[in-house]
Amino acid sequence: DTGVSQNPRHKITKRGQNVTFRCDPISEHNRLYWYRQTLGQGPEFLTYFQNEAQLEKSRLLSDRFSAERPKGSFSTLEIQRTEQGDSAMYLCASSHPTLDTQYFGPGTRLTVL
Amino acid sequence: ILNVEQSPQSLHVQEGDSTNFTCSFPSSNFYALHWYRWETAKSPEALFVMTLNGDEKKKGRISATLNTKEGYSYLYIKGSQPEDSATYLCAFDQTGANNLFFGTGTRLTVIP
Numbered sequence: 001d002t003g004v005s006q007n008p009r010h011k012i013t014k015r016g017q018n019v020t021f022r023c024d025p026i027s028e029h030n031r032l033y034w035y036r037q038t039l040g041q042g043p044e045f046l047t048y049f050q051n052e053a054q055l056e057k058s059r060l061l062s063d064r065f066s067a068e069r070p071k072g073s074f075s076t077l078e079i080q081r082t083e084q085g086d087s088a089m090y091l092c093a094s095s096h097p098t099l100d101t102q103y104f105g106p107g108t109r110l111t112v113l
Numbered sequence: 114i115l116n117v118e119q120s121p122q123s124l125h126v127q128e129g130d131s132t133n134f135t136c137s138f139p140s141s142n143f144y145a146l147h148w149y150r151w152e153t154a155k156s157p158e159a160l161f162v163m164t165l166n167g168d169e170k171k172k173g174r175i176s177a178t179l180n181t182k183e184g185y186s187y188l189y190i191k192g193s194q195p196e197d198s199a200t201y202l203c204a205f206d207q208t209g210a211n212n213l214f215f216g217t218g219t220r221l222t223v224i225p
Contacts, residue, residue, distance in 0.1 A: 003156065031211065042117070042202055042215030043157075056212060091157070100145055100164075100206070102213065104157040 002026060004105035006092050012111045013082055020078045021108045025094030032075050033102060034067055035091040036060065043091055049075060082112045115139055117205045119216035126193050127224050133189045134219040136203030140184035145206040147213060148177055148188055152199040160188075160201075193223045 005024045013019050025032050030051050035043035046065070048056040051072040061067075064082075069075040079086055089109050093102040118137045126132050138146065148160040161170045166181040174191045190197055200220045204213035 033211065035213075035215075040217065042204075042217045043213075044215070045212035048211045058212070095211075100162050100209070101147070101159045103159060104149070106154070106156045 004092055004094055004103055006090075006105040006108050008108060009106060010109050010111075012113065014113050015084060016081055018078065018080045019082060019110065020076050021090055021092075021110075023075045023077070023092030023094075023105060025073070025075070025092070026096075026103055027073075028096060029094035029103070030072065030097050031095045031102075032069055033093040033095075034075070034077055035093065037089040037091060037107075038087075043089075046077075079110075082110075084112045086110060087112045115205060115207060115214040117203065117214050117216040119201075119203055119219050121219060122217065123220040123222070125222045125224060128193060128195060130193050130223075131189065131191045132193055132221065133187050134201055134221075136186045136188070136216055138184050138186075138203075138205040138214075139207070140182060142207050143181045143184075143205075144209040146179055146181075146186050147204040147206065148186070149202040149204065150199045151202060151218070157202065190221075193221075195223045195225050197221060198223045 032049045034046040037043040049069040064080045067077045089107045091107045093104045095102045146163045149157040151157040163179040168179040176189045200218040202218045204215045
């Protein structure tokens, strides 16, 4: 399977714990995006990388959130001191340098108890 | 945050019926309009990227039209099948700056 992969698919954690999600993009895609979808809403943009550079961050990305893409390949999204409001589906997408289509992974569903 | 609206929120149709949904978006500063199909427990699947006013795109039984001047796009499904059951999302790209603004989706259920 050469699509975008995300791990884990599901994560249940207690409030106050830290969690980290991983995204592996399609291999020739240099752009990588993170989105969050809460119940009843469409996905909302969080952040965007071109290669290893984080070029844009949404105001939704509070100080507790940090994303990295150290070698321009896979990316991690860490949430520190999780809150119940962080419960959501976290989606990763990647795109080719010359094309507009963003290809999505299956998402990581986070539940904060 | 840009206002992207989709209607209806949900739709039930009989197998074989044709159906359509609407996506409305701001009519100023348009770059592209994306359509995705998202089946439960799967990845959102890209259907179309539309960039030109009057654009019409087709993929099998699914087609889409675009009106950038009035800020809307229609998605049509001809002869709906149970496997078409999914949430259909549109996403507005205002500047090509890579962050998509999604609508809340239309959830389609096709009844056999």
